[in-house]
Amino acid sequence: AERTDLTGRHVVVSAGGTREPLDPVRFLGNRSSGKQGFALARTAAARGARVTLVAANSELPGPAGVDVVRVGTAAQLREAVLEAAADADAVVMAAAVADFRPAAYAEGKIKKRKDAEPEPLELVRNPDILAELSTDRARAGQIVVGFAAETDDVLANGRAKLARKRCDLLVVNEVGEGKTFGAEENEAVVLGADGSETAVPYGPKDVLSDKVWDLVALRFP
Ligand code: C5P
Numbered sequence: 207a208e209r210t211d212l213t214g215r216h217v218v219v220s221a222g223g224t225r226e227p228l229d230p231v232r233f234l235g236n237r238s239s240g241k242q243g244f245a246l247a248r249t250a251a252a253r254g255a256r257v258t259l260v261a262a263n264s265e266l267p268g269p270a271g272v273d274v275v276r277v278g279t280a281a282q283l284r285e286a287v288l289e290a291a292a293d294a295d296a297v298v299m300a301a302a303v304a305d306f307r308p309a310a311y312a313e314g315k316i317k318k319r320k321d322a323e324p325e326p327l328e329l330v331r332n333p334d335i336l337a338e339l340s341t342d343r344a345r346a347g348q349i350v351v352g353f354a355a356e357t358d359d360v361l362a363n364g365r366a367k368l369a370r371k372r373c374d375l376l377v378v379n380e381v382g383e384g385k386t387f388g389a390e391e392n393e394a395v396v397l398g399a400d401g402s403e404t405a406v407p408y409g410p411k412d413v414l415s416d417k418v419w420d421l422v423a424l425r426f427p
Pocket residue numbers: 280299300301302303304305332333334335336337351352353354355
């Protein structure tokens with residue numbers, strides 16, 4: 207049967223990976239494909255939600271019926287997510303946001319000076335958008351969901367991250383060879399601030415997405 211349990215809800219999803227430019231041709235980036243975030247947007251729309259998808263550097267086409275805002279940097283992603291979150295019932299941060307960006311942007315292409323030692327690359331911290339959204343909720347009862355990719359002590363690190371970021375749910379993936387990044391399938395544990403722990407076995411990103419929306423819908427005031 208077709209589900210309509212998100213009808214009347216506005217949800218915001220971030221997807222993809224930010225790129226932090228060094229100069230007009232170079233950036234610091236990551237391997238996020240955007241597939242998980244796009245799956246979240248598609249499944250929410252299929253359940254009746256109005257969806258704003260903030261997509262960072264993803265090649266994927268916008269899902270039908272979804273409002274897509276394309277961004278590049280963490281700063282642009284933050285602006286777009288905060289604006290859309292103002293009237294949202296839920297925000298899901300599936301994007302891989304750069305923790306750091308180059309301290310300076312060179313207007314011209316950085317030159318390789320002959321025989322010179324390479325210059326150290328100076329970085330500055332990016333704001334943590336998930337922590338900011340969780341700490342200053344745009345609306346009472348807004349549900350905030352984060353994603354975490356961990357390589358070891360997945361559950362312990364996930365619990366600590368959930369507490370630190372103050373979100374309602376944290377979807378924890380184990381990352382490694384062939385897992386998660388760019389893959390069609392995913393396996394995760396969804397941790398709740400209420401102490402709940404929901405294991406989602408290896409399977410399509412749409413199935414994990416629907417499970418996330420089930421857990422979000424349960425928490426709506
Ligand atoms: O701290 P870590 O990067 O592992 O946390 C991942 C979660 O935090 C993801 O939901 C990601 O979208 C979010 N994040 C953020 N702003 C940052 C870094 C990560 O919102 N600067």
